[in-house]
Amino acid sequence: MHISEIYKSIYRYWDDTTPLYGDCGKLCGKACCESDETDEDETGMYLFPGEEKLFKEDKNFRVVSSDFSYGDGKIADIAICKGPCQRDLRPLSCRIFPLIPYYKNGKLTVIQDPRAKHMCPLAQKKALSYLDPAFIRKTEQTFRLLLRFSEVRSFLMGLTEILDDCLKFDPTEDLI
Ligand code: SF4
Ligand code: SF4
Numbered sequence: 719m720h721i722s723e724i725y726k727s728i729y730r731y732w733d734d735t736t737p738l739y740g741d742c743g744k745l746c747g748k749a750c751c752e753s754d755e756t757d758e759d760e761t762g763m764y765l766f767p768g769e770e771k772l773f774k775e776d777k778n779f780r781v782v783s784s785d786f787s788y789g790d791g792k793i794a795d796i797a798i799c800k801g802p803c804q805r806d807l808r809p810l811s812c813r814i815f816p817l818i819p820y821y822k823n824g825k826l827t828v829i830q831d832p833r834a835k836h837m838c839p840l841a842q843k844k845a846l847s848y849l850d851p852a853f854i855r856k857t858e859q860t861f862r863l864l865l866r867f868s869e870v871r872s873f874l875m876g877l878t879e880i881l882d883d884c885l886k887f888d889p890t891e892d893l894i
Contacts, residue, residue, distance in 0.1 A: 721768030721867055728860050729806065732813050737840050737853050749837040750815055751803065762798035763811035764877075767869040770795040778804060788876030789869065810860070816841035817854065819861040820881055821874035826865060828857045832884040 736742065743751075764784065765773060773779045779797045786794040797809050816834040820827045834841035840849065864870040
């Protein structure tokens with residue numbers, strides 16, 4: 719089975735699980751989904767290894783290479799969303815935001831993404847207790863499954879180095 723099939727199963731497992739019971743977009747005007755293709759600073763979401771296969775032919779996304787390399791020099795892809803959102807087909811990064819896997823010394827945890835603090839109210843430390851426990855659990859379970867793939871392990875180790883750089887500026891970040 720190709721790993722892209724695993725992602726399809728993961729999407730089904732997530733169903734419509736979101737960070738809060740309600741619509742958190744009302745807190746912030748859906749800040750994490752704002753993207754302007756005419757903007758030179760347009761941003762996207764990392765695709766996890768093998769996930770790009772699901773989005774390269776999807777007209778709602780543009781898949782481009784990022785400047786993040788991991789493992790033996792593999793380049794991570796980014797999906798730039800053109801919207802409108804197809805909830806059941808959104809990338810894993812969209813589903814877990816603002817949580818992120820943190821993988822170090824063979825140990826997996828999930829944390830609030832320090833890179834999200836400038837935009838997401840739910841990435842603030844005090845918001846942790848408001849997150850839906852199912853949302854936290856599914857994030858952790860998803861990456862426990864994906865860690866079976868060596869490329870995902872390499873990706874997460876590289877990603878954790880990026881997170882560590884961010885956490886140097888905020889060493890009070892809590893691991894969940
Ligand atoms: S920025 Fe945070 S609070 Fe706002 S829609 Fe995205 S996840 Fe929800
Ligand atoms: S796919 Fe949906 S959740 Fe993800 S950035 Fe686009 S609009 Fe937002």
